[in-house]
Amino acid sequence: MFSTVLVANRGEIAVRVIRTLRELGVRSVAVFSDADADARHVREADTAVRIGPAPAAGSYLSVERVLDAARRTGAQAVHPGYGFLAENAHFARACEEAGLVFIGPPAPAIALMGDKIRAKETVAAAGVPVVPGSSGSGLTDGQLAEAARKIGTPVLLKPSAGGGGKGMRLVRDETLLADEIAAARREARASFGDDTLLVERWIDRPRHIEIQVLADAHGRVVHLGERECSLQRRHQKIIEEAPSVLLDEKTRAAMGEAAVQAARSCGYVGAGTVEFIVPGADPSAYYFMEMNTRLQVEHPVTELVTGLDLVEWQLRVASGEPLPYAQEDITLTGHAVEARVCAEDPARGFLPSGGTVLALREPQGGGVRTDSGLSEGVPVGSAYDPMLSKVIAYGPDRAAALRGLRAALADTVVLGVPTNAGFLRRLLAHPAVAAGDLDTGLVEREAESLVPEGVPEEVYAAAALLRQPFPADASGWTDPFSVPSGWRLGGTPARTFHHLRVPGHDPVRVGVRRGGDGTAELDFGHAGEREEPADACGPLPARPAPEGSRLVEVSDRRVTVELDGLTHTFSRADSPDGVWLGRDGDTWHVLDHDPVEASLSGAARSGADTLAAPMPGTVTVVKVAVGEDVVAGQSLLVVEAMKMEHVISAPHAGTVTELDVTAGATVAMDQVLAVVTPGEEA
Incomplete structure (x- = not known):
C-alpha cells in the first residue's frame, strides 16, 4: 500500500477519498484553488497545497500544477476522484512519466473509452449491443445534421469526450439542429476541451441502468451489480439506487457479463462503470451507451449493498493486489438510494445558486450516510459544479430505503444556500417513483408539480415573529430573563408559542426555541410545553407540522430561514417603523406587526x-x-x-x-x- 496519496479533486469526493485513506493509514494530500482555501477537504487532509486561482483551467485542470504538488509532498500515487482530470488520458500518462501511480485505468483504456465513437465500435466488436447512431469521428455540423435526419428525430447529440450529461442535447425539431449543434459544441469545448459530437437514436421513455465493474492487473474482472439512474434532469442524474427493480436475475447476469466483456475489450484495470440504455417495456433489449473510466458519483449505493469500499479497492488494485473475489462471491443485500444535493433553486427554474453556508446540518447514522464537502462559514460560488453533497439511505428493502432517504433529506439543512433538497424529497414521494415506474423523462414531466408555489406561510410567520431583536443593555449584554424565549436556568430552553396571521392564509401557530448563538429552531402546529394565549386570530384549527428542517439565523437587521431546502431572507427596511421585507424571486413581501402583504412585479421593479x-x-x-x-x-x-x-x-x-x-x-x-x-x- 502507498504511504502518501494526492487527491486531485475538491468537494465531497475529495473528502470521501481522504476518509478511506485515513482508515488505511495512508497520508493524504489535498490540492486547492484560491476559491477553496478554507474548504473542508483542505482542512481534513494531512497536507494541502495551493495550486492556482479559482478558475479550474489554472488550478484543478492544470496537469503541471497538480504534478508539482505531488512532487513537493512526496506523493507516490494520485487519486483523481471524478470530473476535472479523472478521465484525462494525458494526465494518466503524465503521472506515469513522473513516476506516480495513477489510481485508475491505463491511459490507453481512458483514451479509448473516452472517445464514444471508438468505444462503441470496440464493444460492438466484443459482442455488446450498442445504440444506433452516427459513425466516424470529426463530423462537421452539416454531417451531424444529415446523420440526424437519416436516423430521424428525436435524436440525442452527445460530446464524444467527457460525460456527466454535459453538452448533451435532445433534439425533437429538425429545424433546431443547427442551433443545438452549436450549443452542444460550446458546452463540450468548455467542459472537456473537445467539441467532437456524435448523434444517437433517442429511445422514448428509456431507463438508464449501469453496471459497476472492478478489474485487477492480473486478468480478473467482476461486476458488482447494477444501479438504476433513470431519475435525471437535463441528462444529469439526481437520484440513484441499487439494485434496480426492473431487472430479474437472468437480465442482471446478462447485462453484468456484457459489462465485463466491455471492460475486457479495452484492457481495463480498476473501478469503472458501463452504462446501458434500457427500453422500459423490454429490459432484455439493452444497449451500451458508454463506459465511465473512473469512480462514479453514485458509487455509495453499490458500496452499501455489496459491503465493499470501492475507494479502498481502487487503491489496492493500483498498488498491485489481485482481486480475491470470483463473480459468485459477489452478493447484493438490501437496498440503497442516493440523492444529490445541489446548489440550485427549483423556484427559479433550477438555476444555479450560491451564498455562504450560515448553518449546516447533515444526517449520519441509522442507515443514513452523507458524503459532503460543506462546512459552516464557507462560500459556495459559481466556479465549479453545483453538487454540494450526497445523502444515501440503506434499508432491508426498497420501501424502507426510500422512507429513510426522505427523512434524511427533511433533516438536511444548508442555511444560506438555496438547494434542491426539498424538491428531491417530494420527488421520492411521487407515486411513480414509489412504484418503481421510472424513465429518464419522468422528472422533467413532473418538475413543475414538485415545486411549491410561493413562499410557505410559515416563513412569513417566522419573519414576523422574529422582527424584534433581543433587548440588550448599554454594554451589549442581554438579560436572559428579559427575553420571552422560554430560557431555563441550567436546562434546555422551552419553546414559546405564538399565534400569527398572514393575509390570505389560515392562522399559524409557531413555536420558537432560541439559542444563544443567534439561531432559532421553529416548530409549526406543535403542541406542548408553554403556550401563549390565543390572540385576535381566535381558535386555531388543528394542522400537521410540515416536513422539512426549519432553522433560522437572526441578527439586528436580517432573518434567514431555511425550510424544505429553500432559503428565504428577510431584511429590516429603512423606515421609521422598521418593517420586514422578504424577497421571493421578483416579488417583495412587506411584513409589519399586523402583517400586510404587498408586491411589486419584476417588470415594475x-x-x-x-x-x-x-x-x-x-x-x-x-x-x-x-x-x-x-x-x-x-x-x-x-x-x-x-x-x-x-x-x-x-x-x-x-x-x-x-x-x-x-x-x-x-x-x-x-x-x-x-x-x-x-x-x-x-
Missing part, C-alpha cells in the same frame, strides 16, 4: 425591457450589439454558471439600446445585462 442575469456566472457568448434590431425570443447572450448554460432572450421585438457586458465578463445575480426597447408597433 426593474422595467420590462431590462434583461438581468438570472444567476451569478460568466457571460460566454454575446450575439448582438447596441443598435441592433431583434425579434421576440431571439437569443441575445449566454450566461454560464456551474457548468450550465442559460440563454438570455429578447422579451419582445425592438432595438438593443443598452449592452453592459462583453464575452468573458463575470456577472452577479440580477445584474443588468442589456436593455431592449420596443419599437413603435410593439
Whole structure:
C-alpha cells in the first residue's frame, strides 16, 4: 500500500477519498484553488497545497500544477476522484512519466473509452449491443445534421469526450439542429476541451441502468451489480439506487457479463462503470451507451449493498493486489438510494445558486450516510459544479430505503444556500417513483408539480415573529430573563408559542426555541410545553407540522430561514417603523406587526425591457450589439454558471439600446445585462 496519496479533486469526493485513506493509514494530500482555501477537504487532509486561482483551467485542470504538488509532498500515487482530470488520458500518462501511480485505468483504456465513437465500435466488436447512431469521428455540423435526419428525430447529440450529461442535447425539431449543434459544441469545448459530437437514436421513455465493474492487473474482472439512474434532469442524474427493480436475475447476469466483456475489450484495470440504455417495456433489449473510466458519483449505493469500499479497492488494485473475489462471491443485500444535493433553486427554474453556508446540518447514522464537502462559514460560488453533497439511505428493502432517504433529506439543512433538497424529497414521494415506474423523462414531466408555489406561510410567520431583536443593555449584554424565549436556568430552553396571521392564509401557530448563538429552531402546529394565549386570530384549527428542517439565523437587521431546502431572507427596511421585507424571486413581501402583504412585479421593479442575469456566472457568448434590431425570443447572450448554460432572450421585438457586458465578463445575480426597447408597433 502507498504511504502518501494526492487527491486531485475538491468537494465531497475529495473528502470521501481522504476518509478511506485515513482508515488505511495512508497520508493524504489535498490540492486547492484560491476559491477553496478554507474548504473542508483542505482542512481534513494531512497536507494541502495551493495550486492556482479559482478558475479550474489554472488550478484543478492544470496537469503541471497538480504534478508539482505531488512532487513537493512526496506523493507516490494520485487519486483523481471524478470530473476535472479523472478521465484525462494525458494526465494518466503524465503521472506515469513522473513516476506516480495513477489510481485508475491505463491511459490507453481512458483514451479509448473516452472517445464514444471508438468505444462503441470496440464493444460492438466484443459482442455488446450498442445504440444506433452516427459513425466516424470529426463530423462537421452539416454531417451531424444529415446523420440526424437519416436516423430521424428525436435524436440525442452527445460530446464524444467527457460525460456527466454535459453538452448533451435532445433534439425533437429538425429545424433546431443547427442551433443545438452549436450549443452542444460550446458546452463540450468548455467542459472537456473537445467539441467532437456524435448523434444517437433517442429511445422514448428509456431507463438508464449501469453496471459497476472492478478489474485487477492480473486478468480478473467482476461486476458488482447494477444501479438504476433513470431519475435525471437535463441528462444529469439526481437520484440513484441499487439494485434496480426492473431487472430479474437472468437480465442482471446478462447485462453484468456484457459489462465485463466491455471492460475486457479495452484492457481495463480498476473501478469503472458501463452504462446501458434500457427500453422500459423490454429490459432484455439493452444497449451500451458508454463506459465511465473512473469512480462514479453514485458509487455509495453499490458500496452499501455489496459491503465493499470501492475507494479502498481502487487503491489496492493500483498498488498491485489481485482481486480475491470470483463473480459468485459477489452478493447484493438490501437496498440503497442516493440523492444529490445541489446548489440550485427549483423556484427559479433550477438555476444555479450560491451564498455562504450560515448553518449546516447533515444526517449520519441509522442507515443514513452523507458524503459532503460543506462546512459552516464557507462560500459556495459559481466556479465549479453545483453538487454540494450526497445523502444515501440503506434499508432491508426498497420501501424502507426510500422512507429513510426522505427523512434524511427533511433533516438536511444548508442555511444560506438555496438547494434542491426539498424538491428531491417530494420527488421520492411521487407515486411513480414509489412504484418503481421510472424513465429518464419522468422528472422533467413532473418538475413543475414538485415545486411549491410561493413562499410557505410559515416563513412569513417566522419573519414576523422574529422582527424584534433581543433587548440588550448599554454594554451589549442581554438579560436572559428579559427575553420571552422560554430560557431555563441550567436546562434546555422551552419553546414559546405564538399565534400569527398572514393575509390570505389560515392562522399559524409557531413555536420558537432560541439559542444563544443567534439561531432559532421553529416548530409549526406543535403542541406542548408553554403556550401563549390565543390572540385576535381566535381558535386555531388543528394542522400537521410540515416536513422539512426549519432553522433560522437572526441578527439586528436580517432573518434567514431555511425550510424544505429553500432559503428565504428577510431584511429590516429603512423606515421609521422598521418593517420586514422578504424577497421571493421578483416579488417583495412587506411584513409589519399586523402583517400586510404587498408586491411589486419584476417588470415594475426593474422595467420590462431590462434583461438581468438570472444567476451569478460568466457571460460566454454575446450575439448582438447596441443598435441592433431583434425579434421576440431571439437569443441575445449566454450566461454560464456551474457548468450550465442559460440563454438570455429578447422579451419582445425592438432595438438593443443598452449592452453592459462583453464575452468573458463575470456577472452577479440580477445584474443588468442589456436593455431592449420596443419599437413603435410593439
